[in-house]
Amino acid sequence: xxxxxxxxxxxxxxxxxxxxxxxxxxxxxxxxxxxxxxxxxxxxxxxxxxxxxxxxxxxxxxxxxxxxxxxxxxxxxxxxxxxxxxxxxxxxxxxxxxxxxxxxxxxxxxxxxxxxxxxxxxxxxxxxxxxxxxxxxxxxxxxxxxxxxxxxxxxxxxxxxxxxxxxxxxxxxxxxxxxxxx
Numbered sequence: 001x002x003x004x005x006x007x008x009x010x011x012x013x014x015x016x017x018x019x020x021x022x023x024x025x026x027x028x029x030x031x032x033x034x035x036x037x038x039x040x041x042x043x044x045x046x047x048x049x050x051x052x053x054x055x056x057x058x059x060x061x062x063x064x065x066x067x068x069x070x071x072x073x074x075x076x077x078x079x080x081x082x083x084x085x086x087x088x089x090x091x092x093x094x095x096x097x098x099x100x101x102x103x104x105x106x107x108x109x110x111x112x113x114x115x116x117x118x119x120x121x122x123x124x125x126x127x128x129x130x131x132x133x134x135x136x137x138x139x140x141x142x143x144x145x146x147x148x149x150x151x152x153x154x155x156x157x158x159x160x161x162x163x164x165x166x167x168x169x170x171x172x173x174x175x176x177x178x179x180x181x182x
Contacts, residue, residue, distance in 0.1 A: 008097045010158040011165070017155035018099045018106070023091050026113070026148050030088035033144040036137050037080035040064060044075035056134040063127055063135040076123065080141060083116045087148065101179050103159035110156030117145035 008016040016022070043051040044064055053060035063069070069076045090109035094102045120142040127134050166181050167173035175181045 010099060010161065012161075013158065016096060016099075017151075017158050018094070018096050020096065022151055022155065026151050027088050027091040029144050029148050030084045030091060033084035033141055033148075034081050034088065036141045036144070037077050037084055040077035040137055040141075041075055041081050044069060044077050051137070053136055055136050059127075059133040060135040060137065062131050062133040063138055066131055068123070068126060068130065080120070083112065086112045087116075087152075091152070099155055099158040100162050103163055103177050103179065106155050106159040107177075110152055110159075113145075113148050113152035114156070117149045120145040 008018065010016070039048075040051065042048045051060045051064060064075075064077065072079065087109070090105060090112050094105050099106055124139060124142045127138065163173050163176045166176035171181050
């Protein structure tokens with residue numbers, strides 16, 4: 001398949017969604033999210049006895065000690081921290097043409113950022129609805145997740161378009177997914 005890219009820019013695009021300028025902000029946000037979620041997890045795991053809450057009184061304690069926070073075997077904040085680490089790692093791996101050379105990594109990155117970010121939104125919606133409370137750092141974490149979605153999805157779209165172009169040219173989309181149709 002002939003590549004019509006210029007400087008790593010996917011065909012039909014005006015920019016390259018895999019540049020470091022596009023990805024580093026997402027990685028920085030993921031690291032910030034890891035710190036926030038890790039701090040909240042320390043409270044939920046009772047490693048620290050209090051949690052910082054500047055605006056909503058006992059709101060953070062209410063949310064972090066709720067039944068929703070411990071539905072799974074580990075606290076939801078710990079899962080959030082793990083998800084942010086996955087976001088950071090999958091965001092940093094690969095070069096500036098990874099939308100074409102590593103579609104599997106880009107799509108994993110998109111799955112890590114997109115759907116997991118939507119879970120953050122759901123958890124924020126549940127705060128006032130189920131508990132009539134708010135958690136400042138939980139809201140901050142959700143905002144971080146939302147900010148990450150758009151930039152991660154454009155790179156994911158570029159990889160999916162590349163795989164489709166390969167498949168439409170009669171070659172293996174599966175091989176393209178794994179980066180074998182360069």
